[in-house]
Amino acid sequence: MSHTPFILASYLISAFVLLWAALAPVLSKRKLVRQLKVRHTRAQRSDVSQQHMDKT
Amino acid sequence: MNPIYLFFHKTGSPPWFYRFAGKLIPWLWAGFVVLTAIGLYLGLLRAPPDYQQGESVRIMYLHVPAAWLSMMIYGMMAVTGFIALVWRIRIMEVLTISSAPVGAAFTIIALVTGSLWGRPTWGTYWVWDARLTSELVLLFLYIGVIALYNAYDEPRKAARAAALMAIVGAVNLPIIHYSVMWWNTLHQGSSIGTSGSSIHPSMLWPLVFMAFAFKFYYGANLLSRARLKLLAQDHRKRWVQELLSGKEK
Numbered sequence: 001m002s003h004t005p006f007i008l009a010s011y012l013i014s015a016f017v018l019l020w021a022a023l024a025p026v027l028s029k030r031k032l033v034r035q036l037k038v039r040h041t042r043a044q045r046s047d048v049s050q051q052h053m054d055k056t
Numbered sequence: 057m058n059p060i061y062l063f064f065h066k067t068g069s070p071p072w073f074y075r076f077a078g079k080l081i082p083w084l085w086a087g088f089v090v091l092t093a094i095g096l097y098l099g100l101l102r103a104p105p106d107y108q109q110g111e112s113v114r115i116m117y118l119h120v121p122a123a124w125l126s127m128m129i130y131g132m133m134a135v136t137g138f139i140a141l142v143w144r145i146r147i148m149e150v151l152t153i154s155s156a157p158v159g160a161a162f163t164i165i166a167l168v169t170g171s172l173w174g175r176p177t178w179g180t181y182w183v184w185d186a187r188l189t190s191e192l193v194l195l196f197l198y199i200g201v202i203a204l205y206n207a208y209d210e211p212r213k214a215a216r217a218a219a220l221m222a223i224v225g226a227v228n229l230p231i232i233h234y235s236v237m238w239w240n241t242l243h244q245g246s247s248i249g250t251s252g253s254s255i256h257p258s259m260l261w262p263l264v265f266m267a268f269a270f271k272f273y274y275g276a277n278l279l280s281r282a283r284l285k286l287l288a289q290d291h292r293k294r295w296v297q298e299l300l301s302g303k304e305k
Contacts, residue, residue, distance in 0.1 A: 003110055003112040003176050006112055006172045007112065007114050010119070010169040013172075014169060021277060022273070024157070025277070026280065029280070029283070029284045029287065032291075036291050036296070040301065
């Protein structure tokens, strides 16, 4: 029995699992920062319009 | 104040920890890449085939370090979980829950590579052997910790429940380690112990390099996940607002 398919499968599956586990937090962080930035900008805009309303 | 004490004191501060982890992560990834390259070169190109296992011994350079790390990470989770429960340090709660997916990944690698090694060597992918079964239980424990954490809405309550489960589940670690001695198993006993190693240096060195590479991977991945958790938990706090508005890097 040739051992090559078993060795190849082991290394490929391990590389996939490690890559997935490494990329998951990076992608989640990118998504979270994007959402928080949108929320932050909206909050700043509403603050500015509130100040404008108070003046008028 | 003693610098070591001061360092531990500082790690309790989320903004400081976030910045410190951010500086450390690229170095840990670099260490992982370099050590993996050396380990793979030695393991795949330089190490000879085993006289009994043949070429399939090359799977061991992944399987053994992954199995070691799967246990080490759970041990770390139990320790950080204990500290989190006793001293109520939030960073420790975050580290406990951030370790679980990385530990689960290494347990999956250990189980899959072990199974792929078992087919040409033992003639079967799986046997309900004590070592294999207790390692599978470890995977279920990791999944249990992650599921328990996600079952709560309040992150601190969730982290404390997950920490408690991590501590209770640590009872499985000595079972995995001593299973080959306590029961008559198909899985072989340890070749590396405190008294030395029975492995030839040409096969031992790739194992050592891969073991250190995986530890660097764990460090980098753990800190990335911990930073993400801190950012999500503290998104209303001033340090995150400053970070988002670009005042702080």
